[in-house]
Amino acid sequence: MTDAIQAEGLEKRFGETQALAGVSLTAAAGTVLGVLGPNGAGKTTMTRILATLIEPTAGSARVGGFDVVKEAHQVRQLIGLTGQYAGVDEMLTGTENLVLIGRLLGRSRPDSKARARELLERFDLTDAAERPAKTYSGGMRRRLDLAASLVGRPQILFLDEPTTGLDPRSRNGLWDIVRGLTDDGVTVLLTTQYLEEADQLADDIIVIDRGQAIAHGTSDELKAQVGGQVLELRPVNEADHVTVARLAGELAGTDPEVRDGLVAVGITDPAIMPAMVRRLDEAGVLLSELSMRKSTLDEVFFALTGHHTDDLDAEAGELAEASKKEGAPA
Amino acid sequence: MSAAGIAVPADLSKRVSPGVTARNIATLAWRNLVQIKHNPMELLDLSIQPIMFVLLFAYVFGPSMAGSVEAYLPVVIPGIIAQNALFAGMATGFGLNTDITKGVFDRFRSLPIARSAPLAGRIIADTAKQGWSMIILLAVGFAIGFRLETGPLALLTAFLLLLAFAVLFSWTSVYIAMKVNEPEKVQIFGFVVIFPLSFLSTAFIPSTDRIPGPVAWVMDNSPVTQLVEAMRGLLVGGPVFDHAMIALAWGVGISLVFAPLSMRAFKQRA
Numbered sequence: 001m002t003d004a005i006q007a008e009g010l011e012k013r014f015g016e017t018q019a020l021a022g023v024s025l026t027a028a029a030g031t032v033l034g035v036l037g038p039n040g041a042g043k044t045t046m047t048r049i050l051a052t053l054i055e056p057t058a059g060s061a062r063v064g065g066f067d068v069v070k071e072a073h074q075v076r077q078l079i080g081l082t083g084q085y086a087g088v089d090e091m092l093t094g095t096e097n098l099v100l101i102g103r104l105l106g107r108s109r110p111d112s113k114a115r116a117r118e119l120l121e122r123f124d125l126t127d128a129a130e131r132p133a134k135t136y137s138g139g140m141r142r143r144l145d146l147a148a149s150l151v152g153r154p155q156i157l158f159l160d161e162p163t164t165g166l167d168p169r170s171r172n173g174l175w176d177i178v179r180g181l182t183d184d185g186v187t188v189l190l191t192t193q194y195l196e197e198a199d200q201l202a203d204d205i206i207v208i209d210r211g212q213a214i215a216h217g218t219s220d221e222l223k224a225q226v227g228g229q230v231l232e233l234r235p236v237n238e239a240d241h242v243t244v245a246r247l248a249g250e251l252a253g254t255d256p257e258v259r260d261g262l263v264a265v266g267i268t269d270p271a272i273m274p275a276m277v278r279r280l281d282e283a284g285v286l287l288s289e290l291s292m293r294k295s296t297l298d299e300v301f302f303a304l305t306g307h308h309t310d311d312l313d314a315e316a317g318e319l320a321e322a323s324k325k326e327g328a329p330a
Numbered sequence: 331m332s333a334a335g336i337a338v339p340a341d342l343s344k345r346v347s348p349g350v351t352a353r354n355i356a357t358l359a360w361r362n363l364v365q366i367k368h369n370p371m372e373l374l375d376l377s378i379q380p381i382m383f384v385l386l387f388a389y390v391f392g393p394s395m396a397g398s399v400e401a402y403l404p405v406v407i408p409g410i411i412a413q414n415a416l417f418a419g420m421a422t423g424f425g426l427n428t429d430i431t432k433g434v435f436d437r438f439r440s441l442p443i444a445r446s447a448p449l450a451g452r453i454i455a456d457t458a459k460q461g462w463s464m465i466i467l468l469a470v471g472f473a474i475g476f477r478l479e480t481g482p483l484a485l486l487t488a489f490l491l492l493l494a495f496a497v498l499f500s501w502t503s504v505y506i507a508m509k510v511n512e513p514e515k516v517q518i519f520g521f522v523v524i525f526p527l528s529f530l531s532t533a534f535i536p537s538t539d540r541i542p543g544p545v546a547w548v549m550d551n552s553p554v555t556q557l558v559e560a561m562r563g564l565l566v567g568g569p570v571f572d573h574a575m576i577a578l579a580w581g582v583g584i585s586l587v588f589a590p591l592s593m594r595a596f597k598q599r600a
Binding site for chain 1: 342343344345346357358360361364365368369431433435436437438439440441442443447597598
């Protein structure tokens with residue numbers, strides 16, 4: 001058994017809503033599996049099934065080799081869970097929160113206290129240890145929540161959007177903690193809405209949308225598929241955008257997207273940008289805007305699915321059609 | 331097991347033993363009580379409200395209802411104790427909903443603990459709080475002239491009956507806690523339902539003789555009236571057994587309806 005987490009065709013239906021429509025995934029022991037997707041894609045539902053909080057409507061999953069439905073009690077002895085909402089008792093102090101978990105896991109009181117001290121120290125919460133958690137900042141609460149999920153030294157950790165709503169500094173701090181965990185051999189399943197987060201932390205990434213896995217691979221493989229960066233060009237003369245889109249398409253080898261006179265194309269090779277500038281110069285096209293930036297999740301989605309994360313289907317379909325027509329080489 | 335696989339400890343338990351269940355419940359009860367340390371307002375709530383109610387009812391309504399404060403105390407003290415128990419049931423739902431909406435409940439359920447422990451721990455803690463309120467109520471009552479006409483055994487029976495009814499009745503608030511998305515809504519339910527329910531009983535009046543027919547019928551058949559009458563019997567004398575049995579039957583009926591509904595609602599919201 002080398003896979004710490006394996007799921008086969010997971011489905012979950014809430015009344016009329018199909019939250020998961022057959023997701024399969026595996027995470028090798030000691031790796032970080034990133035589950036990337038927009039709000040409502042089914043990330044949390046999947047995490048909750050794997051963490052034994054809800055049962056799937058169809059499909060099966062094994063965590064640490066145990067079935068999440070039939071052997072839930074064994075699974076619970078191996079996992080830690082940090083949810084989207086920090087599951088800490090706001091009325092209790094940091095220490096009390098961790099001692100509570102320690103006691104529930106069957107540790108003695110002195111043992112629980114020692115483990116609490118150790119974790120508070122590790123997560124930089126020693127100064128706030130005796131204050132109720134309701135006085136904590138958002139970042140501190142997430143750290144305490146993560147500490148709570150580590151009291152039992154889990155071998156498999158579920159992190160459901162651990163950095164959503166955090167400022168960049170707290171987010172970087174949390175990333176360091178997650179990296180530290182994998183050094184200890186912990187298997188992590190991390191859900192996120194941020195491409196950068198998955199890129200930073202995950203060995204493998206699975207992209208899910210509307211309850212289905214739509215792509216799977218390492219960060220590099222996904223980037224190769226969708227373009228890791230985006231080159232944006234806006235011609236001075238709006239009529240030139242057809243030329244710009246055609247040249248961009250030829251160089252990048254992918255279909256560019258044209259929106260409000262701005263041509264955006266996903267690229268994997270940074271050398272495309274100077275080449276593009278030369279070609280435009282030869283063609284006599286002047287630009288009012290030229291930039292290169294990292295792809296957003298939205299663009300990954302657009303590249304993978306042809307629709308945006310926030311657009312209505314019809315709208316996205318039309319745009320995709322329009323950009324194909326305009327951008328296609330003559 | 332391959333070398334690259336995760337090292338599953340050999341001593342994983344297959345189920346939660348009764349001993350572990352008891353310890354889980356005790357730990358979670360402790361958790362709900364230790365919260366008071368950081369929220370002294372809650373203790374004040376549990377103390378001030380009973381004191382206020384006893385004093386206001388005794389001195390404002392007493393003379394008109396029963397001719398004197400002293401004569402009204404045997405009527406109103408058991409009544410307020412019963413009303414307090416109903417409101418304590420709402421507190422159970424409020425706390426439960428807070429745990430669910432804040433994600434604390436999920437954390438507990440992801441741990442290898444008894445499934446019943448989070449709810450049972452809360453109910454036990456709420457029971458302790460209720461015991462505290464009942465002591466305060468009786469103490470204030472004694473201070474202004476209320477006398478226990480029965481004995482310690484009857485007092486103990488009164489306490490147990492009250493707790494049994496409160497626990498059974500609290501399934502209604504557990505159900506509401508599962509259905510709404512904010513703890514405050516549980517409180518609103520408490521006011522809209524528990525207030526009329528406690529007043530449409532004999533909790534604050536000696537009898538329903540002068541109440542208009544249909545209203546009197548509702549009051550006479552209310553589970554709260556049965557509980558109040560049983561409490562009166564146990565504290566100041568009078569018939570107990572029938573009232574207590576009817577009150578408990580109501581409690582069992584309510585829980586038979588609302589416990590499965592709560593479980594279903596919980597599965598749906600999860």
